[in-house]
Amino acid sequence: MRSPKPKAVKTEIPPASLPKCPTGIHGLDEITLGGLPRGRPTLVCGSAGCGKTLLGMEFLVRGAMEFGEPGVCLSFEETAEELAGNVASLGFDLASLVARKKLVIDHIYLDRSLIEETGEYDLEALFVRLGHAVDSIGAKRVLLDSVEALFAGLDNESVLRSELRRLFRWLKDRNLTAVVTGERGQTTLSRHGLEEYISDCVILLDHQVTETVLTRRLRVVKYRGSTHGMNEYPFLIESDGISVLPVTSMYLNHVASNERVSTGIPALDTMFGGKGYFRGNSILVSGTAGTGKTSLTAHFVNAACARGEKCVFFSFEESADQLVRNMMSIGIDLARWIKKGLLHFHAVRPTTFGLEMHLVKIHKIIDEVKPSIVVVDPVTGLLHAGTESETRSILLRLIDFLKEKQITAVMTTLTSGAIAQEQTEIDISSLVDAWLLLRDIESGGERNRGLYILKARGIAHSNQIREFLLTDHGVELREVYLGEAGMLTGSGRVTQEAKDASAAMLARQEIERKQLLLQRKRMVLDAQIAALQLDLVTEEQESQQLIAQEKLKIVKWERDRGEMAKSRFGDKGPQEYANGSFKAPRQSGSGA
């Protein structure tokens, strides 16, 4: 019997229904679930300057370099030198690829002023040129950029149309994966309706300016025979090519780490159940202006770097220099971590580019640095780059992305006084795992900082408010004073503590005094007791003496009486006197 093995939970890409040709472009292969349709032409259209040529060139270059598929570029607009220059900034060395027979660039030039049409013609020469180039290096990929230039050079549109139809057929017959670029038309996807002929895959590039910020977007308009991402995806043209930002991961299946890591503030670790936070947690630090959010995050960073972990700090308000200086004032030396290469700063104004660009950039940097902790200070800064709902969705994607990679995210958010403290400006509180709230506590004519943990998923955290102090050796957390007068912080707390201390001292002194008094009393009493006992002894002795004397007296007296009676011979016979009955007259009867 086979025992059923537990299967790992994993998002599975459905098997491709048709063979695909990976472009090697960041994100595009994810959106198209594997790449462009192999052996078919793909139309890439868009308005001027949206990156069509670049996308096509990257498709060719990556094909040649990464997938062993040589490519041919028929450029109708730019010469080989111009193209090479344009993409050199992306790190593509076209000349070397050409020299190694991985790439052929053929510049097709039609100068209308030098051309006279004298009768019927066809584009057979173009086919011969392309065929020759393809055969010379065994090309698998073709870029036609932009074939619509033919329409400007030649008059006979009907010939052109039928020839283009034949060209695309020809490409298919030769099993060449082609990218055909086209200028976007007024109402059609391409100015000359190329989409009519290329119906397998159409990708639309676009750039939009919203509130002076430019965002490039890419959309797969159609992809025959394959599912694909339907949305508009932002993309970025960067120093190493195009990056398309794929969707938010559709499933929540990131693994959760059990490892607990220190925040860098021992007292805060204690508040987090004594062991700090979970690795990979997303932690939100919210607070009004000047409550020490950045300083708190600096501790997280410092602690991570001290553990030898890499860290990326995205700052939307302060430059790296400024931040390093400011943190120095609270005794945190971040410069050494930068020098060691553990800490990477990325300080940029939020308005520099669109939200998606920020996200793409963040993705890229994280992919490059592979940090274990990422700080975004503040996430509310991103609000300047987009609307509230956009920002929220971007943050959701960012948090998802970081969670997937098991990267701890520390984000600060500025709360304005206008809304409740327990509410973030962009409602991301439900997305985060732990939430530290910094707040002002105003009392006794001063403002002090308080910190508490609003939530910490999976951690038995403290429910206490701590006073948050910025000292020259970092952040310190103090227990707030809870007394008869309510919660006291700052100098109020200090005064109260001093008052308490003096009261305690007074009490101690009072006790000492009482004890001394008692001792003295005891001594006095003891002395008294001794004196009394002495008195008693003396008294006893005196009494004994008296008794003895009296007894002697009695004896003597009786003797004297007896002698006297003897001598007088009274009423009673001397016998009576002799036996003593005279001494007790009441007993005289008994003696009768």
Added chain:
Amino acid sequence: MNRARVHDKTAALGAALAAERDAAHYRLRLFVTGTTPRSARAIQNIRAICEDCLQGRYDLEVIDIYQHPEHVKAEQIVVTPTLVKQSPLPVRKLIGDLSDTERVLVGLDIAPRHLSAMPPKNEHAA
């Protein structure tokens, strides 16, 4: 007065050009695709024109691009048939099967390019 002098000069230049044109030696290359009817028609047309207007002062080379694809790139040939006038300068390309004789003559600078743009004869005479 001024205008008349300008016209005089233009006329002189035109005459000089025409003289040179008549004397120039033509080097022509015709790119065709095998033996398609269109190719054959083009070859036939250019030969007829050359014999009519350029007798004795032209070289015509017919190139089959199927046989010599390397020429296609060097000469920037996109469509076929294409006739390239390599000399006299300027280099000019005539595309199509060359059945529009008038345009071929204009393209080869055998006929003046813009007849209507030239100053009218009678004004010139005056």
